[in-house]
Amino acid sequence: MDKLQKLAIGSIFVGIVVLGLKYVAFRITGSVALYSDALESIINVITAIAALIAIRVSATPADSNHPYGHHKAEYFAAVIEGVLVILAALSIMRQAYFGFLEPKPLDAPLQGVLINGFAGVINAIWSWILIRSGRKMRSPALLADGRHLLADVVTSAGVLLGLGLAILTGWHVLDPALAGLVALHILWSGWGLMKESVGGLMDEAMPKDALDRVRDLISANADGAIEAHDLRTRHAGRMTFIEFHLVVPGAMSVTDAHDICDRLERALKDEDKHAQVTIHVEPDDKAKHAGIVVL
Known part of the structure; x- marks a missing residue:
């Protein structure tokens, strides 16, 4: 098993751990914003699995039906990831809308923030490893996975900052507002992933x-x-x-x-x-x- 596959398997493991932490944070607080963060972590696990499959396929030697090899398989994983990210964003928007209609106070907000923050630190470290390794080994699937995790880190930081303000001010409407902003950020991230991957599928020239x-x-x-x-x-x-x-x-x-x-x-x-x-x-x-x- 080469290093790329080991990193892809590592992404699945890290994704499951982070998902578990964020789900706990959501359950003890009832926060729509933390729900959005947990939902994106589900997408992280799914796309990590897709990346592993794509990396294994791309490593398959050239054959009579694919004389140029199977290297483009990684681009398909990145496109799938972009589609799933967009679907997650739409689901978050739906929850944010209902949250606006009926804002609710948060349960155990401090504990939820701490647990979610710890999950964000794990994601930040792993995203740095994936991006660095993806660039070094020129793996579109690994690089897309790392960038998606980095986007997740950014949104998690924004969510925690906003929830801190909601706790201090008592403005419960900030919770669904944050979820809506997270959804917009995720949409932009998904579009970027798909655009870059389509460029590879269309035989884009070197920079x-x-x-x-x-x-x-x-x-x-x-x-x-x-x-x-x-x-x-x-x-x-x-x-x-x-x-x-x-x-x-x-x-x-x-x-x-x-x-x-x-x-x-x-x-x-x-x-x-x-x-x-x-x-x-x-x-x-x-x-x-x-x-x-x-x-």
Whole structure:
């Protein structure tokens, strides 16, 4: 079992623990705002399970039906997570509406705040671990899970602050008002997750700074060639696909042209070990003089 899968299993365990704490906080207080926080934790557990499944599928080697591998499976988990987050937000809005109609005083508010705060600290630590690991290992599913947890931490902090004000002032309407604000924040978070994941499913190109780095590496490691053009890139989970045409002198031997391609591939993979490089070699009469000049 690799590190990605271990982290995904860890997310399920942490999610269950945090859910239990937040549910206890909700039950002893009857707070609509704490209900919203607990409901988001249910989504955390479900999406952690989805992330684990997606990571396992994405690790499956390429086969005859999927010659480019199964790396995009992680994007599907992130999209599912976004959908579930939005559904949770709509449910919270419903509860907030009823809370506005009939505001109620909170039971045992201090105990509930302390329990919920402890759960928030656990989430904060784990979200930092997931985001750091997701970026390092380039896992969309792990990164989406970490960002969702971070959003949960932010909303939990807002809820606790608002509940503190409600306790001090006696304004019971603050409880459903906070739940409504949490729902809006969760909606925005879910939209962000879906937007980023759809970009991966649509074969979005590398960011400009990364693309410029690829151009520099091609230019610096293509001695003997004339130019490179029609550079195309895309992401699929942890994998980066890089394709371009390399123009060489017409009289160059196949062996020499192949050596240049090997050198380019090594340089690009040294920069990104998950890069899959495809180079199409062309003679000098195919030069466009509009690509990366390497001569």
